Amino acid sequence: MKIDLSNPLIFNKIYLPLLDESKRYILLYGGRDSAKSYFAAQKVIIDTMMKSYSRFILVRKIFADIKDSQLQTIKDILKLWGILDLFKINENPIRITFIKNGNMILARGLDKEAKTKSIKDPTGVWYEEANEISYNEFIKTTTSLRGGIIQEILTFNPELETEWINNYFFPAKESYEKKDGKFNWVESTRKDAIILHTTYKDNAFCTLQSAEKLEDLKIDKDLNYYRIYTLGLWGGALEGVIFNNWKIIKEVPERARLVGYGLDWGFTNDPTAIIAVYLEEKKLILHEIEYAQGLSNLEIAEIMEAKGISKNDEIVADSAEPKSISYIYNQGYNIEAAIKGPDSIVHGIEKMKEFEIKITEQSRHLVHEFKNYRWKIDRAGKILNKPIDDWNHGIDAIRYVVLNKLTIKKTTMTGLKDVRL
Ligand SMILES: Nc1ncnc2c1ncn2[C@@H]1O[C@H](COP(=O)(O)OP(=O)(O)O)[C@@H](O)[C@H]1O
Numbered sequence: 001m002k003i004d005l006s007n008p009l010i011f012n013k014i015y016l017p018l019l020d021e022s023k024r025y026i027l028l029y030g031g032r033d034s035a036k037s038y039f040a041a042q043k044v045i046i047d048t049m050m051k052s053y054s055r056f057i058l059v060r061k062i063f064a065d066i067k068d069s070q071l072q073t074i075k076d077i078l079k080l081w082g083i084l085d086l087f088k089i090n091e092n093p094i095r096i097t098f099i100k101n102g103n104m105i106l107a108r109g110l111d112k113e114a115k116t117k118s119i120k121d122p123t124g125v126w127y128e129e130a131n132e133i134s135y136n137e138f139i140k141t142t143t144s145l146r147g148g149i150i151q152e153i154l155t156f157n158p159e160l161e162t163e164w165i166n167n168y169f170f171p172a173k174e175s176y177e178k179k180d181g182k183f184n185w186v187e188s189t190r191k192d193a194i195i196l197h198t199t200y201k202d203n204a205f206c207t208l209q210s211a212e213k214l215e216d217l218k219i220d221k222d223l224n225y226y227r228i229y230t231l232g233l234w235g236g237a238l239e240g241v242i243f244n245n246w247k248i249i250k251e252v253p254e255r256a257r258l259v260g261y262g263l264d265w266g267f268t269n270d271p272t273a274i275i276a277v278y279l280e281e282k283k284l285i286l287h288e289i290e291y292a293q294g295l296s297n298l299e300i301a302e303i304m305e306a307k308g309i310s311k312n313d314e315i316v317a318d319s320a321e322p323k324s325i326s327y328i329y330n331q332g333y334n335i336e337a338a339i340k341g342p343d344s345i346v347h348g349i350e351k352m353k354e355f356e357i358k359i360t361e362q363s364r365h366l367v368h369e370f371k372n373y374r375w376k377i378d379r380a381g382k383i384l385n386k387p388i389d390d391w392n393h394g395i396d397a398i399r400y401v402v403l404n405k406l407t408i409k410k411t412t413m414t415g416l417k418d419v420r421l
């Protein structure tokens, strides 16, 4: 089979030089829909087919996410190129074999015991959403890869400039970032790394609809958001991020005491979020139980049962849906409505900030929310005392528990009235 590299119906031009790049680290970062993941998948496939020996590992923080992201993209491309039948695809465990030469693509999640170390003679790794991965996990992985020539591709959005990737690979952003997002190659501080910055404008396959959505961020959301996801500029932790002092932990410590579960009801476009809130001294320990769209009340009750929420555990839910609260209550659960008041959002945030916050690494949506939940910024760039109405489903759920259970006010199931203890 021949792959015509100059065919603009197959490749985005800007990425082409990377097909025969020999540096160890290839960083593909920037705005959304800029074809970062798509190109990474193309490169992995081409290496697998062209090299006499190739063994790529698909890596993500959470193993379960690989199937719908990296694996799906690779399958889509094989299908589009009409070469799906030249491969043998195993999904459990994930193993894609190019039948002709036996080269393989494997997968590892950093949440699983079996780490990359257990894969014999890998030649490459593709870290998808590399900014979800901690510095320690990255170092452990990259140093575990031994053998001949190894190449590691990292794909990510530049969400927080304080992230390790920025420190590890990038010079000061003032030296290369252009305000309009129109720049591509960035010289890394490391000799063994090459960095490509892209936005949706570099992706000839980005649909008009996606492009419009990204441009709309400028109007809908705060500017920081637009700068990160549309222009691919590093997000500033100081520009309005509400929670900038929290840490990821492996699991809920044994000594932590369960305070209760927060529940934020999903609507058509929003997820239903259930978060377990624990306390260990002055530390708030947060663990995501569920975070999914389109759940019915029946399904929510089933999930609660399956996840081991007992009928005695306290659940605090958004008061905006009394019918749903009644439903769960009638299933025998100890559920109550969250206290709401004119300032309850800001008040709740302040209360949360009184604690040291630790989030379990399994709580991936929640972590995303903590990274992205921001104060509104007005057009003049002034930070307002009002959060954006986004990235707040899990955080709202936590706020309900904190306000109802960890402040001196108490509410009742029926009355929603404040009763002083
Ligand atoms: N070379 C390509 N051929 C066909 N479609 C592409 C190509 N590159 C990107 N796309 C399309 O653009 C979309 C966005 O690309 P993706 O890699 O998911 O962006 P990013 O990872 O940068 O957010 C993909 O879903 C895919 O439909």
Ligand SMILES: [Mg+2]
Residues within 6 Å of the ligand: 036, 037, 038, 155
């Ligand atoms: Mg992507």
